Amino acid sequence: SDETTQKRLLNATQETSNWLHHHRDYTAQRYSPLNQINRDTVKGLHVAWTMALGGIEGGGIWSHGGLEGTPIVENGFMYVTDGWGSVYKIDLHGGNGSLVWKMDPKTDHDWAGAIACCGVNNRGAAIWGSVVVSHTLDGRLVATNKEDGKVAWERKVADPDKGEVITGAPLIVNDMAITGVAGAEYGIRGWIAATDLKSQKEIWRTYTIPGKGEPGNETWKDDHDAWKTGGGSTWVTGSYDPQLHLIYWGVGNPGPDFDTEYRQGDNLYTNSTLALDPDTGKVKWHFQHTPNDPFDYDSVAERVLVDIPFKGKARKVVLEADRNGFGYALDRTDGSFLWATPFVKKVTWTRGINPETGKPIEYDPSKAVQTYDPQATLNRKNAHVTICPGHNGGKNWPPTAYNPDLKTWYIPVIESCDELDNKETSPGDWKPREFFTGGGPVVKMPITGSITAIDATTGKVTGKYETKYPMLGGLLATPELVFAGHPSGELYALDAKTLNKVWEFNTGGGVNAPPMTFAVDGNQYIAILVGLGGAWDKWNLDSTKGLETVPPGSMLYVFKL
Numbered sequence: 001s002d003e004t005t006q007k008r009l010l011n012a013t014q015e016t017s018n019w020l021h022h023h024r025d026y027t028a029q030r031y032s033p034l035n036q037i038n039r040d041t042v043k044g045l046h047v048a049w050t051m052a053l054g055g056i057e058g059g060g061i062w063s064h065g066g067l068e069g070t071p072i073v074e075n076g077f078m079y080v081t082d083g084w085g086s087v088y089k090i091d092l093h094g095g096n097g098s099l100v101w102k103m104d105p106k107t108d109h110d111w112a113g114a115i116a117c118c119g120v121n122n123r124g125a126a127i128w129g130s131v132v133v134s135h136t137l138d139g140r141l142v143a144t145n146k147e148d149g150k151v152a153w154e155r156k157v158a159d160p161d162k163g164e165v166i167t168g169a170p171l172i173v174n175d176m177a178i179t180g181v182a183g184a185e186y187g188i189r190g191w192i193a194a195t196d197l198k199s200q201k202e203i204w205r206t207y208t209i210p211g212k213g214e215p216g217n218e219t220w221k222d223d224h225d226a227w228k229t230g231g232g233s234t235w236v237t238g239s240y241d242p243q244l245h246l247i248y249w250g251v252g253n254p255g256p257d258f259d260t261e262y263r264q265g266d267n268l269y270t271n272s273t274l275a276l277d278p279d280t281g282k283v284k285w286h287f288q289h290t291p292n293d294p295f296d297y298d299s300v301a302e303r304v305l306v307d308i309p310f311k312g313k314a315r316k317v318v319l320e321a322d323r324n325g326f327g328y329a330l331d332r333t334d335g336s337f338l339w340a341t342p343f344v345k346k347v348t349w350t351r352g353i354n355p356e357t358g359k360p361i362e363y364d365p366s367k368a369v370q371t372y373d374p375q376a377t378l379n380r381k382n383a384h385v386t387i388c389p390g391h392n393g394g395k396n397w398p399p400t401a402y403n404p405d406l407k408t409w410y411i412p413v414i415e416s417c418d419e420l421d422n423k424e425t426s427p428g429d430w431k432p433r434e435f436f437t438g439g440g441p442v443v444k445m446p447i448t449g450s451i452t453a454i455d456a457t458t459g460k461v462t463g464k465y466e467t468k469y470p471m472l473g474g475l476l477a478t479p480e481l482v483f484a485g486h487p488s489g490e491l492y493a494l495d496a497k498t499l500n501k502v503w504e505f506n507t508g509g510g511v512n513a514p515p516m517t518f519a520v521d522g523n524q525y526i527a528i529l530v531g532l533g534g535a536w537d538k539w540n541l542d543s544t545k546g547l548e549t550v551p552p553g554s555m556l557y558v559f560k561l
């Protein structure tokens, strides 16, 4: 197999046939210039081949695993993961797929599965040199030889004894694998860690919650060290700007999720965008989206890097579609705020975002506990609320896609409200490997979805394709099309400009993974994993009538003209 050099990883946008990074390239646009499958030809798209994978065994609190991965493709070979972290190498030549090897990391199902808040999830692998680099739910970073599927080395990065698991794909930057952690619902103290792929040693680990004496720690104003169990997970893969030499990564919810009085203050850097120096892990700037969050609005979404004009000036921008229902554009050189737009139809937790500061209008930095909309803000006195978007967010982990020619950003939306209860938390309540949430959702309300298009240069919504079910799988953009899968099984293509549906196929499973595209032997293909898992069918099924009949499964579908 081929060497994946840093030079090639930097140039991934131009390797048109390939998909070398989790989000295809360092911009995380999930845009491929391949255009054989286009507005005119797409009606001829049909199944080329399928392959049954594994990973749907149960473990811990989970009755089965799910499929959330984005495949990597390099020069006619695919590397794809299942929910328990097995990696499959598939030869794509000759018009069908054949399994070359499978690496089973022997994940400890019960130990890790007991503390995976939201599913047996593994969102994919990365490639570097002659190895595939992947994570396991039980906290390991594994390097597997591309050639023979043998494990070259592995290193423990996260510790399930503390409630830490890993569900995201690694990001490779300058011969390092960058790892994010999950566990904010178990009161972990979140971090982002860099492993040197040459020495296999840790180079840096940056806690998303600053320690005593570090700038930001003063935003934890309680008297019982709430910062030590303050959440701030980092479970979605970030992006990288080589010119600015900055990594962009999102940070998850504070813990306990629903008891703001326990963790008074803004709770930095939870629910923030971080820009980090890749050499040292130092935080160069931050922007917090929902300070002192009462709603579980993890700001973990991928950070999409786009170069666009804004108010007549060329800007280097980072986009984020936050769980709080707003899409944000920040200047990625310094984090200054450009615009925010609601991408869901209904937002009730705030009256809006202050156009100068980018903070919720009600935000008062002098307050230890924030009150956003007084009706909707959950606290010990207002211990039962209805909020929109619901705690799953207006958009969860499934990635957005961006078309750089149209300067249009497509968001996979969850259109929801839900009812939340507060439960007062006391110092001493935290126990390793136990939920530490300070309340939670109670009544399940119906949930739908949409694909919402935003003009990145203005922040205005330009279109909405409404869907019966929430968008749980993420998007792919090509020059003329947007691809998406549905939890009820359909994979479909929309016209990139009109958002009209131009093609559809029912996979017979439930789609919970993002589509991707590649080319081999001159032919373009669309690939997607099928198998409903993640958080949905355990926690949210009452809100989506009809999905209870979708069987778990584990299937790779590949389409061609």
Ligand SMILES: O=C(O)c1cc(C(=O)O)c2c(n1)C(=O)C(=O)c1cc(C(=O)O)[nH]c1-2
Binding pocket: 068, 117, 118, 119, 121, 166, 167, 168, 181, 182, 183, 184, 185, 233, 234, 235, 252, 253, 296, 298, 392, 396, 397, 533, 534, 535, 536
């Ligand atoms: O805070 C965390 O550490 C964390 C991790 C994860 C995860 O790793 O899957 C999810 C969440 N939170 C979460 O809040 C959530 O809604 C969620 C949905 C899913 C999924 O895969 O469907 N994962 C997660």
Ligand SMILES: [Ca+2]
Binding pocket: 184, 185, 252, 253, 296, 298
């Ligand atoms: Ca969370």
